[in-house]
Amino acid sequence: MKPLALPSGSRWSAAHLCGLSVVLVPTCFLAVLFIWPVLRLLALGFGDEAGPFHSYLRVFTVPAYREAILTTFEIAIAVTVLSVMLAYPVAYLMATVSPRMARLIGIGVLLPFWTSALVRTTAWIMLLERYGILNSVLMRAHLIRHPVAFVYNMSGVLIGMSHVLMPFVVFPLYTAFRGLDRNLVQAAMLLGAGPLTLCRKIFIPLTAPGALAGANIVFMSALGYYITPALMGGPAQTMVSQLISFNVSEQLDWGMAGALSGVMLVLTLAAFFLCRGVLEKRLKRRVVTAARPYGEGLSGRSGAGWGMVIAGCAVMVFLLAPIVIVFPMSVSASPILMFPPHGLSFRWYHELLSRPQWAGAFFNSLKVALIAVPVATVLGTLAAIGLARMKGTFAQILEGLFILPMVVPAIILAVGLYYQLTPLGLTRGYWGLGLGQAVIAMPFVFLTVQATLRGFSRDLELAAMSLGAGWFSVMGRIVLPALMPAIVSGAIFAFITSFDDVILALFLTDVRARTLSRLIYENVLQDVSPTITAVAVLVIVLTLGLLLSSLLFQREKS
């Protein structure tokens, strides 16, 4: 009996090799522009002349550093708890109203989620500052006599960060609520569970996986936060990211920056793996699809239910307020931001257009995105397609690598790349920044394409082959078209990531090539001027346009 070697068959048994060759380019890209610079930065942490662990020793002995690590932890935990608490009523609301209403609320949550975090922070400052909108309204209503300090302290940081991060909890929590079977709730009620028991024994345990998944993302992101505490906090709210930046740009103490990065990276990765590995695996088994989702066609609510509805509406106001408020503020005639706005004028838009630095910064942003978005899109897509053909531990390691840029705090990458690229002359102009942003945008493309590939049946490829399609036809006519919606929405995600990025832009480019986000940041650091409100409005309109076009594109395709 002679063994057969089908040329076509060997292609399938060699799927792993084929996958490997496809993921080679994105892997090398990340190795050079992500892993290597981060490792070098970490190595610097052990490079102090006074001994390899000197810098680390200082992290834990110098009060300012110790304080900052504790503060970072405190803020991250507080923001996580706040986000989960704020997300519950919204998710409940979304799960218990009509599908059309739920979609509307969903867009209401997505709206701030997609709007530049920098713009939202700016709007919050406008709302909360000493003579800001909230204080004016409260004083006019005679509820307070003196302005309350909402911002440049802990409350400012918590409000700003929860607002930015909360949507990450709403969506997994909503999915968890949808997965809750109504029969289950009714069964519990028939067995004698009151509202409180119902909440404790049914709702919380069954929605916990969703809440945890979201909380994990919030906690990880919060640990590495930089922009919001810098803009909305005071000196007492200095976080580790700020100290890293301070050590690099003011102290030129690379050893300290390396050690602080090492500590922060260990904390972040610990949080990441703890949740992903231990908790999710244990909780995932409980996730089921409900035959009759709880809340579908719910008739009548209990008192507690109405309480949740009111809380949900309040959170929605909290989510949308900063976005809505910049519109009237941008057309105020007054040179001082006050509420209600005085007179109607477009003078700030005129000023914006008459000052070339704004238009210049805008075009710089576009030029950088023109590098970041195509690179991230192509590499992220290749990574997802290649990985789908691979199995085993090595594939899992690679998958981790492709998500990692999302997990590692941007400041670490920014500083690492700064150290790496400056000698090459790449921290002037667009290329260094564009490639750096491609690194942080790639995971978004990778994840969206990967999600679509999971739903993509391998049988489609086999069917095409049995109908006479060779490898190129299968790729070009079947795989890529099926992935197109995911690739496009991944690219839009990548664009928004690039457009919104401040941290990399602070380190990886010079004043001539500075992007719009960096210019806004530098302005807000001084003062929130009416011109900024006009910029904010334009940025919001731009991102909204993108969001809508992406939604329309997806609807058309599916």
Add this chain to the structure above:
Amino acid sequence: MMDRPESLGQPVQIRGLEKSYGGTRILQSLSLDIPAGCFCTLLGASGSGKSTILKLIAGFETPDGGEILVQGQDLSRVPVHRRQIGMVFQNYALFPHMSVHENVAFGLKMRRIPRAERESRVGEALEMVGLKEFGHRYPRDLSGGQQQRVALARALVIRPRILLMDEPLGALDRGLRQGLQQQIRDIQQRLGMTTVFVTHDQEEALQMSDMIVLMRGGQIEQLGSPREIYSQPKNRFVARFLDDCNFMSLQNRNVSIRPQHVRVGSSAHVADHVMSGRVESMIFLGTYRRISLTVAGETMTARLSSENMEEFVVGQDTPVGFMESDVMPLEEI
């Protein structure tokens, strides 16, 4: 059978086919001859190796040994996309981003068939499955049964040498299945298409096939026409796989008898073999009654047609019998 003016189908010969996955043997030296134009059903439980045979014929997997010949030609050196084999997948595998028309036209485009001919062949194929008006629709707008027919049209339009179907009706509900079974069988006979059909549903196999290949553990347990395999099972496994069955030892022979051939009560008196039994339970099932009896310490099942109005009560002693012509001798146990 019908006459076949221009038979498309070609004979398939499988010789000593071997396949293992990670140390587990899926197929053990399997040989099988399928004549041209034959509707051959591979029947078996999951894990019996039936789907693997299909994948090997299509070329999605490489055999570890043995050969597959179609019209005498060894397929081993032919890549998947040049095999000219039609395949209908379990979940249809329709391209979601293409209309019905584009799905069916895909194989012809790959073969660079000129547009005019392509259009007319797509039209014919859609008409054959009764979906002529659905060309502009997308797969998601179709019901499961309609999607199944598009998949069939797509596989047939390239005029394949053989047609492979992997549990194509598994995802459909019962009523729909029966209509489609008939339709598939009609089209297959009209085209004279050699078809290899995989299912785990014995009723479907009995209804549709010219030849049933019953598989177990990567080997062929028995093959033959539906009538043969139903009424001349080789052993208990085959007998039981196709329908309920009673087993007993009769004059030192191992025999089996189908429940519908067991007579109970007054009709048993005129049977060739008469025994005494006791009624243990009775279930009314519409067209028949199922009666469980104890006969000589063994359980026996009888199916009594609803026309038989004779009353029985549980615990009652009654004669039980069957005709010698209904006895199915087993070659092995």
